[in-house]
Amino acid sequence: MNVSFSELDFLKPELGAGYTGQGTHFAVFSAHAEKIELCLFSEDGSKETARLPLPKREGDIWSGYIEGLGPGTVYGYRAYGPYDPHNGHRFNPNKLLLDPYAKQVAGEILWDDALFGYTIGRPDGDLSFDERDSAPFMVKGVIQDPAFDWDGEEAIRRPWTETIIYETHVRGMTMTHPAVPDELRGTLLGMASDPIIDHLVKLGISAIELLPIQYFVDDRYLVERNLRNYWGYQTLGFFAPQSRYLKNGGITEFKTMVKRFHAAGIEVLMDVVYNHTAEGSERGPTLSFRGLDNLSYYRQSPEKPRHTYDTTGTGNTLNVAHPMVLRMVLDSLRYWVGVMHIDGFRFDLASTLGREYMEFDREGGFFDAIRQDPVLAGVKLIAEPWDIGEGGYQLGGFPPPFREWNDQFRDDVRRFWKRDGGMVPTLTERLVGSPVQFNHSDRAATSSINLVSAHDGFTLMDTVSYNEKHNEANGEDNRDGHPENHSDNMGAEGATDSADINSARTRRRCALFATLMVSQGVPMILGGDELGNSQTGNNNAYCQDNEIGWLDWGSASDAFLDFCRKMIAFRKEHPALRQERFLSGEPDESGRAEIAWYKPDGSRMDDNAWSNGELRLIGAHICRIAPTGAMPESEMFLVLNAGEECEVALPTGTGPWQCVLNTAQDDAFLARPARDREMIAAQSVVAFIPQGPGDG
Incomplete structure (x- = not known):
């Protein structure tokens, strides 16, 4: 191939391989390199x-422009x-080295010792040099044409109070x-196909949160065990x-997916x-950042720069405190x-992003940069x-406009329903949006992303079907995954014919799901929980790209x-639940x-009741007191009973009441007039609203 860089003084501020319509401009950051070569490859x-040395350097940006070079060109750096x-x-x-700004990646990594910068097996280890x-x-990387027909597509920007997330x-x-279709x-x-979108629309989902879809690698140790990096x-x-x-290798497929979801009224969030x-770690392969400028891209151990500093459990930590690494992250988000x-x-292990040098700082550079950015400040940030x-x-330490995954909601709600003692006070905190964690710095009551299950941990079905994790298929002797799942198999480990x-498992799943939907904050559902999906007790299915x-x-129920x-529609119908x-x-x-x-006898909770570790039932009278001209008032009396059947007196001064939800009944949403005193079944959530004219 007879190509060369143009001698024209062509300098673009963007990094990466940018197609101009007449050629491609290449730019890459390295503060400590002495020379960088662009390498071009066959299709x-x-x-x-x-191999062409990048001819220009301004500061730490190496660049060059090749006229006539266009989309589809395959390239890398040395x-x-x-x-x-x-x-x-x-x-x-x-x-x-892969361009950190590559918009498409071609091929697959074929694990070989040649991918490592040092010679594996040498006595001096990572100090050796591999040739x-x-x-x-x-x-x-593959050069891309950014053109796409977005005609008719608009951002949704749904308020947090109206958001139902589906991970x-x-x-x-x-x-x-x-x-x-098989081929999709x-x-x-396939994700944007009619059957999937129809399912989500009928379920009532407003936003999908996709596990990582940025280009990722199958770890060598997984490949050698015939597994994959599934998550x-x-x-x-x-x-x-x-x-x-x-399907066909083009990034327009991603844009097509987003456009189809937006047309259905569903926002798309990325993990x-x-x-x-x-x-x-320093003993890992040299694939991109390490070879371009290890000292800039990664945090190094303060005492021994030879070693990476790890706060993530993966061997390295990206050095977001460095201005050019921070720029890369922001450029990526804006892209x-x-x-x-x-x-x-949704930012994985986001505390690491807030570390200034070593300690977390909620006023640090990463948060400041996002909060002032006119593009990023207006999107959903979790x-x-x-x-x-x-x-x-x-938890609770991030600045607005960030929302946060609330693992305490998950643990406390699970513990309440499996009848652990003394859980009523903590449950009430979760029902009202976890104010101890989030009610500060003028944060909203939607700051808590509530969940009872997520990709990491037991599914909802497994939470009521297993006492212990069963991760044997991961090949780590069941040592991986969280040991504390706050689960209860209800009498048998795993699937049963009983x-x-x-029946008991179904009732508890209904109670758990209903609790999620009647709590203040933003509910997040794990995909498949609505179907009764099980991972056969595997609570760490990160490498299980299979039926697990x-x-x-x-087997959907x-x-x-x-x-x-x-239950999702019920939440949407009652503004008191989403303030x-x-x-x-x-x-x-x-x-x-x-x-x-309220206590079961209809009186207000007092100190004795709050300290009663045997109490398994709580009543909550919730009102939305609307300002003039806003949404009409909304009022509800909720009873959550994790214990045995119990008679409950409904609050006086409001009413008459009607029962609009009873998760212990086959038809949980059959409305009926309520009595002054109601029998509340074991393991159930029951809701009452004031009876309007003509009701009953």
Whole structure:
């Protein structure tokens, strides 16, 4: 291939490979490199056809422009500089490097020792220098044409109070659905197919949250065990969709998916991993960032720069405190919003992103940069509020406009329904949006992302079917995964033919799901919970790209699916359940409080009741006291009974009441007039609203 860089003084501010219509401009960051070569390849990536040193350097940006070079061109980089691991430098031009800004990734990583910058097996380990060419085993970038017809597509920007999140996986959602065409299963186009969208619309979902779909790597140790990185938390390309999710290899398929979801009124959120990369520790491979500028891209141990500093449990931590690494993260986020039309992000191990040097700082550079950014400040931002480093658990510590995954909601709700003692006070905190954690700094009552299950941990069905985790298929002797699941098998470990046990499990699942839907905050449903999906007790299915990790559409329970649909609709019908501000227990001028707690005898909770560790029932009188001209007032009396059947006196001064929800009944939503005293069944959620004119 006879190509060369233009001699014109052509400098674009964007990094990456940018197609201009007449040619392509290349730009890459490295503060410590001495030379960077652009490598061009044949269409199939098998043959290197040219090596061209990037001719320009301004500051730490290396760049060049090739006229006539266009979309479809396959490329990578080689970086020259010091190989000095003791001081954090690991340049090795024998290793082909993926452009950090590549918009599409071609090929697959073929694990070989040549992918490592040092020689595996040498006594001096990562201090050695490997001279083998890694290009035959390495993925490459592909130049893209950004053109796409977005005609008629608009961002939804739904308020948090109206948001119902559905966390799911592209392959898991589509691989066994009988109505998804075979050729689309496991792909983005399959995710956006009519059967999947119809299911989500009928369920009442307003936003899907997709497990990582940025380009990620299958770890070598998994490949050697014939497993895959199913979840995708090993990102290598922050701008490119995962190749295996593309049917024909083009990124327009991603845009098509987003456009179809938006047309159905569903927002698309991405689970993103900016806390670490797939390159692992200093003993990991040299695939991109390590070879371009290890000292800049990764945090190094303060005492020994040879070693990466790890707060993520993966071997490395991305150095977001560095301005150019922070720029890469922000450029990536803006790309997915501006070019791909994504509606928001869930940040994996987000505490790491808030670390200034080593400690978490809610006023740090990452948060400041996002909050002032006119593109990013307006999309949905969700933090996983922890990492494994010292001081990493930061639930409630993130600044607005971030929302946060609330694992305490999950644990406390599970414990309440499995009848642990002394759980009523903590349950009431969860029902009103966890104000101890979030009611500060003018944060909204929607700051808590409530969940009773997520991809990491037991499914809802497994929560009521297993006492112990069963991760044997992962090949780690069942040592992986959380040991504390707050689960209860109800009398048998796993699937059973016992009608009594299955009935009890269904009742508890209904109670758990209903609790999620009647709580203040933003509910998040794990994909498949509405179907009764089980992972046979595996609570860490990160490597199970098979029937364990996929949704089992064939065994779906129509009755429970119908309950979930109606329960979501119930939440939407009652504004008292989804308020923007935290509820106050102080009465207003009319003497009405937004929240009041009741004992079974109809009296208010007192100190003795709050300290009663044997209490398994709580009544909550919730009001939405509307300002003039706003949504009409909404009022509800909720009873959550984890114990035995109990008679409950309904509050006086309001009424008469009608019962509009009883999760212990076959028809949970059959409305009827209520009596002054009602029998509340064991393991049930019951709701009453004032009886209007003509009711009953």
